Amino acid sequence: MSGATPATEATEPQGKQEERGASSVLREILESSSLVVFAAILASLVLGGILIVVSSDDVATAAGYFFARPGDTFVAIGHSLGSAYAAMFNGAIYNTAADSFANGIKPLTQTLTMATPLIFAGLGLGLGFRAGLFNIGAQGQIVIGATLGAYVGFAWHLPVGLHLLVAVVGTMIGGALWGLIPGVLKATTGAHEVIVTIMLNYISVNLLAFLLSKDAFQQPGSDNPLAPPVDGSARYPSLLGSSYSLHWGFVLALLAAVGVWWLMERSTLGFTFRAVGSNPRAAKTAGMSVPLTYILVLTIAGALAGLAGSSQVLGTQPSLTTNVAASFGFDAITVALLGRSRPLGIVIAAILFGGLNASGPSLQVQAQLPIDVVLVVQSLIVLFIAAPPLVRFLFRLPEPRRVKEVTA
Amino acid sequence: MKNTLRIGAIAAVSAIALAACSSAPEEEAPATSAADVTSAPAETVDYKACMVSDAGGFDDKSFNQSGFEGLQQVAADLGIETATAESADGNAYGPNITALVDSSCDLIITVGFLLSQATVDAALANPDVNFAIIDDLADNDYDGTTDAPNIKPITFDTDEAAFLAGYAAAATTQTGTVATFGGMQIPSVTIFMDGFLAGVNYYNDQNGTTVNVLGWDGENGSFTGDFDDQTKGQSVTQGFIDNGADIIMPVAGPVGLGAAAAAQAAGNTWIIGVDSDWVQTAPEYADIVLTSVMKKIGASVYDVVDEAAVGAGFDVTPYVGTLANDGVGLADFYDAPVSDEVKAAIEEIKAGIIDGSIEP
Incomplete structure (x- = not known):
């Protein structure tokens, strides 16, 4: 899925289609090859490694007498890198210090748990990117989805099963509503989705802060801006038993990925989305409704982002706070770009990011590294992905073939 | 222009080289490992005090930082071990506490009401580890008592x-x-x-x-x-x-x-x-x-750790900073x-x- 589907590939001279502005940048990023993506990850890990070495006190001390005993410096460098990568492995994949396999595998389940909201939101954003819409609004869509879902979860008391279903649908409706607004504005007035979605992010966070200052959204007996925890009946059941944080939301995320793949690659609607993304004028000439497509794409993207909110309030963080969306809305942009907007790519990229996030605690506690190193590595990946020529220059990769995927 | 760059580069390289010329420490074995750095040289007390920040981080110029400085201070004075974990966002609260439990902390101090539930969960799952929470009563069911028997709330009558x-x-x-x-x-x-x-x-x-x-x-x-x-x-x-x-x-x-x-x-x-x-x-x-x-958060952290490590031992009586005890x-x-x-x-x-x- 992440590769080009041969049937839809066509040759076209690149120079002919002079796209300007954000959409051409977006297109170039989406069309960068898997090799470039891999090289970007590698380059950022190497740069992250340099950062780890430079920030290590031991290395600094040993380098102070480099000429007197150079070996020390290299030992210190090796040690700081070794402990950092060991901590990453222990925190994200398998804890080698655990007493049993069941405990050792916990970090991997944590990685998948942390990947879940990124899969949902990344799928939504990827959908928009392929339809030519640079949706920055996942953050707000997660917030509104989580707000509505959490409200259903703690204020309504429904039977087991039904409650979860209604709450999940609630998160989708919340997110879809928050995607519908920029969709309608773009379709009817031409308002640029980047600006509208960014503004809606602010509105959503402040709206949530306002709601959390009201008694209806606070725990009885407390004035803290913290909603009551969602009822047990509205939470995703855990997937591997209660000692693991992994919940059925992850499975739902994988199903959503399959659903989005089917939508984009097999359905008529998806073909319309892709056609509008490639060339809105041609799509219009072919009789497709471009405004309607914009509305639909942003609404579906919003619903998917809302589901990311469900993996928070119905999964790992049952009490709604203003911080519910963390930075998922923005991380998901990276995930979608890294996965080149294809469902499989997004799932893989989200798991990579989930792993980086899950390794944060052990990097800090075991390797004594600041959490910022993880953030820098993530940011470097974005930076390299956003500049394919830079990566090609660093790794001496050849220029891309003059073959272009029309269906980007 | 190129010459200027070259001269600059040579100057920079020689500065680095000169900086690397100091003599090696006498009898030190190969570079100390990262893990050893935290154990202060004057280790006298076998105790490990740990702290988790909320999403503000330890450089928030507010209560996370005050608490962190109190911890650093008491660790330096008593020569005890410390470990700290900053939370990038709400998802990190639980995992950060777990990571500290796994690194065998004796006392884990969490900062702020946002960590309340995560602290209670961890305290119930790890009855052998002591917990303290700043600015919260760890009472999420609002029955007037702390939700776990091994949490000490630290609050202030500001x-x-x-x-x-x-x-x-x-x-x-x-x-x-x-x-x-x-x-x-x-x-x-x-x-x-x-x-x-x-x-x-x-x-x-x-x-x-x-x-x-x-x-x-x-x-x-x-x-x-x-x-x-x-x-x-x-x-x-x-x-x-x-x-x-x-x-x-x-x-x-x-x-x-x-x-x-x-x-x-x-x-x-x-x-x-x-x-x-x-x-x-x-x-x-x-x-x-x-x-x-x-609002002397740093001092309260100092007192709580000091008492638990070398004083009468850890007890869960809530610490309330007042004018009377000079906590505020x-x-x-x-x-x-x-x-x-x-x-x-x-x-x-x-x-x-x-x-x-x-x-x-």
């Missing part, structure tokens, strides 16, 4: 000290209007504003004056919405000054520095610092700081224009609050 500040402000104002604002409307912030308002009202009652408080009426007030954006503090403060306020108490962490900047620019306006003594921590504004309402207090007035009668009255009120005859 309104007692803020009451004194309100009295001092009411006695000092030239315009008859004082003001306060918060970062967010949460109990640990509004308790300052409640005390301040009560102190001003107390002064009015005692002296038959009508000093007016802007920004907080006991229910609603002015909040900037976060603890980061100093420009918001500046504009809120400017608004207060335009409405005649000449003494302002910003309860918003670093946002308060924006308030101080606005007050300094306006002239004839005083600021009441919060959390620490701003004459010490923000010396650039020392000449406009009337006093500060101190009013900073010195230094050169601020507060008359000796007012200072004497404040001492009296302080004694009254401590013995319970005055209700803040």
